[in-house]
Amino acid sequence: MSSHQKLQGYEFYRKVLGSANYVLAPMVDQSEYAWRILSRRYGAQVCYTPMIHAKMFCDESNKQYRTDVWSTGKYDRPLIVQFCANDPEILLKAALKVQAQCDAVDLNLGCPQHIARRGHYGSFLQDEWNLIFNLINILHKNLSIPVTAKIRVFPEVEKTIKYAKMIESAGAQLLTVHGRVREQKGHKTGLADWEQIRKVKEALKIPVISNGNILYFEDIQRCLDATGADGIMSAEGNLYNPAIFAGINPPVWQMAKEYLEICQTVPTKISYIRGHLFKIYRPALPYHTDIREQLAKVNTLEEMFTLSEELRKRLMKTAEESKEDSEIRKDENGFKIFPYWICQPNVRTESGNSKKKKEETIESNIVPETLQCE
Numbered sequence: 254m255s256s257h258q259k260l261q262g263y264e265f266y267r268k269v270l271g272s273a274n275y276v277l278a279p280m281v282d283q284s285e286y287a288w289r290i291l292s293r294r295y296g297a298q299v300c301y302t303p304m305i306h307a308k309m310f311c312d313e314s315n316k317q318y319r320t321d322v323w324s325t326g327k328y329d330r331p332l333i334v335q336f337c338a339n340d341p342e343i344l345l346k347a348a349l350k351v352q353a354q355c356d357a358v359d360l361n362l363g364c365p366q367h368i369a370r371r372g373h374y375g376s377f378l379q380d381e382w383n384l385i386f387n388l389i390n391i392l393h394k395n396l397s398i399p400v401t402a403k404i405r406v407f408p409e410v411e412k413t414i415k416y417a418k419m420i421e422s423a424g425a426q427l428l429t430v431h432g433r434v435r436e437q438k439g440h441k442t443g444l445a446d447w448e449q450i451r452k453v454k455e456a457l458k459i460p461v462i463s464n465g466n467i468l469y470f471e472d473i474q475r476c477l478d479a480t481g482a483d484g485i486m487s488a489e490g491n492l493y494n495p496a497i498f499a500g501i502n503p504p505v506w507q508m509a510k511e512y513l514e515i516c517q518t519v520p521t522k523i524s525y526i527r528g529h530l531f532k533i534y535r536p537a538l539p540y541h542t543d544i545r546e547q548l549a550k551v552n553t554l555e556e557m558f559t560l561s562e563e564l565r566k567r568l569m570k571t572a573e574e575s576k577e578d579s580e581i582r583k584d585e586n587g588f589k590i591f592p593y594w595i596c597q598p599n600v601r602t603e604s605g606n607s608k609k610k611k612e613e614t615i616e617s618n619i620v621p622e623t624l625q626c627e
């Protein structure tokens with residue numbers, strides 16, 4: 254039992270989260286405050302912060318970390334703050350520091366990266382059910398707001414269902430299910446299993462958010478129908494097209510400019526901004542390699558504006574000249590072909606590889622692997 258009177262399950266989902274269908278995923282270095290402002294403007298109904306390392310967050314000698322990962326504002330709601338942790342007391346201490354400024358605290362049980370293995374958190378806890386129970390339960394009992402969790406699936410659906418039920422019984426009031434197993438990362442990413450998500454949703458009483466396989470706006474309804482989930486969460490789809498939830502694919506220069514303008518009002522780390530611009534501009538950069546190289550080097554917001562303005566001029570000129578040709582077609586696999594100045598998903602092949610491997614090299618060098626948490 255919780256010692257606090259608080260809304261639970263569907264009551265929480267309806268009254269606090271507004272029965273949200275469109276959820277912005279937690280993304281290390283990428284779902285920061287400025288990005289959340291942009292994503293909400295284009296339809297995100299609930300946003301997650303990037304994963305915050307509970308122990309580092311509580312470390313009084315590391316104020317820089319706290320400033321880097323945690324910043325919010327009056328209109329940044331509904332907001333769910335995500336932590337990774339392996340010590341219930343430390344998790345509670347970290348969560349208490351943010352509970353007045355958010356609507357729920359989430360436990361990351363999905364991160365499959367090496368850093369999570371070394372740090373003993375994320376998906377590397379998924380075989381320690383007692384520990385997971387305690388991590389969730391301590392927040393359920395002691396926070397004034399609900400606790401939620403984000404998991405990956407197991408290869409066996411029956412095990413995933415048992416796992417999800419255990420998390421529910423620990424006090425989680427909402428569960429996000431990323432329909433991939435722990436090994437599905439990098440070049441092995443592949444497809445998420447919506448059928449597993451459907452079975453988990455059927456088995457639980459709390460709201461379930463489905464995560465994985467959302468490239469286009471149309472995929473959202475397909476996913477809701479296939480899984481019966483209450484909402485869907487998007488990470489990469491949103492990064493490449495921040496307007497995905499609004500059902501539009503705007504020109505890349507428009508999204509970049511709006512984002513940079515938000516960064517003028519909300520202090521944002523240059524490395525985060527750079528990461529976003531690389532993703533928004535991704536389809537256009539192979540055609541403007543000089544801009545790509547400069548984007549990797551510039552270090553101020555002002556320089557990013559200047560670079561973006563130069564790219565905007567070039568792209569608008571091309572768009573103007575090829576006006577008749579801007580109709581959206583589909584390739585042999587049914588993927589839409591957008592002109593390269595339009596925000597569009599980073600389509601991966603069956604094996605999980607990006608179609609345009611070469612162009613990605615610079616971008617992936619920008620965000621250190623150790624910080625990623627896909």
Ligand SMILES: Cc1cc2nc3c(=O)[nH]c(=O)nc-3n(C[C@H](O)[C@H](O)[C@H](O)COP(=O)(O)O)c2cc1C
Pocket residue numbers: 278279280281282283302303304335361362363364403431464465466467486487488489490625626627
């Ligand atoms: C850049 C990036 C950072 C991520 N960081 C986190 C994170 O902090 N916490 C988390 O639970 N998942 C993280 N993920 C995983 C996503 O939340 C999501 O589960 C995964 O990308 C699948 O969703 P998608 O198909 O919409 O991309 C990250 C993904 C990306 C692309």
